[in-house]
Amino acid sequence: xxxxxxxxxxxxxxxxxxxxxxxxxxxxxxxxxxxxxxxxxxxxxxxxxxxxxxxxxxxxxxxxxxxxxxxxxxxxxxxxxxxxxxxxxxxxxxxxxxxxxxxxxxxxxxxxxxxxxxxxxxxxxxxxxxxxxxxxxxxxxxxxxxxxxxxxxxxxxxxxxxxxxxxxxxxxxxxxxxxxxxxxxxxxxxxxxxxxxxxxxx
Numbered sequence: 001x002x003x004x005x006x007x008x009x010x011x012x013x014x015x016x017x018x019x020x021x022x023x024x025x026x027x028x029x030x031x032x033x034x035x036x037x038x039x040x041x042x043x044x045x046x047x048x049x050x051x052x053x054x055x056x057x058x059x060x061x062x063x064x065x066x067x068x069x070x071x072x073x074x075x076x077x078x079x080x081x082x083x084x085x086x087x088x089x090x091x092x093x094x095x096x097x098x099x100x101x102x103x104x105x106x107x108x109x110x111x112x113x114x115x116x117x118x119x120x121x122x123x124x125x126x127x128x129x130x131x132x133x134x135x136x137x138x139x140x141x142x143x144x145x146x147x148x149x150x151x152x153x154x155x156x157x158x159x160x161x162x163x164x165x166x167x168x169x170x171x172x173x174x175x176x177x178x179x180x181x182x183x184x185x186x187x188x189x190x191x192x193x194x195x196x197x198x199x200x201x202x
Contacts (some may be wrong), residue, residue, distance in 0.1 A: 004102040013091070022122070025117050025119070025120030025122070026117075029118050030197060032110060036107070036111060036114055036133045037111055039110060043107065046058070046067060047100055049067065049084075050096040051086075052175075053084050053092050055083030055084050059082050060084070060095075062080060063151075063155065063156070063161035064166065066078075088199060098155065102147055103148065105141070105143040106140070106144060106149075109141065109144070112137045113133075117129060117135070124163040131185055134181060137181060138182040139178065139182075140173060141174045142182075144171070145152040145174040145178065146171075149167075152166045169197055
């Protein structure tokens with residue numbers, strides 16, 4: 001029968017982080033941080049353009065938010081584009097708030113990925129914090145799928161959109177992926193609990 005010390009060493013060796021996993025975790029951490037910085041910067045610029053009522057570059061198009069490059073040819077701007085400064089101030093302020101709400105799920109998802117990759121860079125795989133981060137990612141995906149229904153309805157009620165409901169295929173993809181990830185998190189948590197119970201009897 002194995003001694004407690006040898007059993008502990010065996011468990012520690014089996015759960016020791018892989019150097020390759022840690023390297024990949026560090027790489028993904030850097031990539032996720034870069035994407036987070038870029039996405040946050042773009043989000044801030046978009047919200048400011050709406051708040052400042054920059055009608056030459058920001059507006060509404062087919063019931064959604066639209067941004068055009070400044071200095072482009074006149075023919076490049078779609079005829080259905082409505083400049084944000086053609087709306088009342090309260091409407092543009094509402095649009096800015098709805099845009100923030102629309103962008104939040106993506107930012108939460110990236111922030112959670114940063115935390116997850118940081119954990120992996122430390123060699124931590126089966127951990128309660130990782131499970132929490134995965135759940136957060138799953139709920140962010142579900143929010144990404146559902147929030148547009150709220151924003152489109154609000155824009156329609158504010159007479160800023162011709163449609164109240166505008167479903168997109170990517171919303172369905174995000175919803176399915178979020179539900180699958182929630183299921184995966186429960187399976188991993190259950191498997192980790194079984195693994196810990198088994199280690200306790202070694």
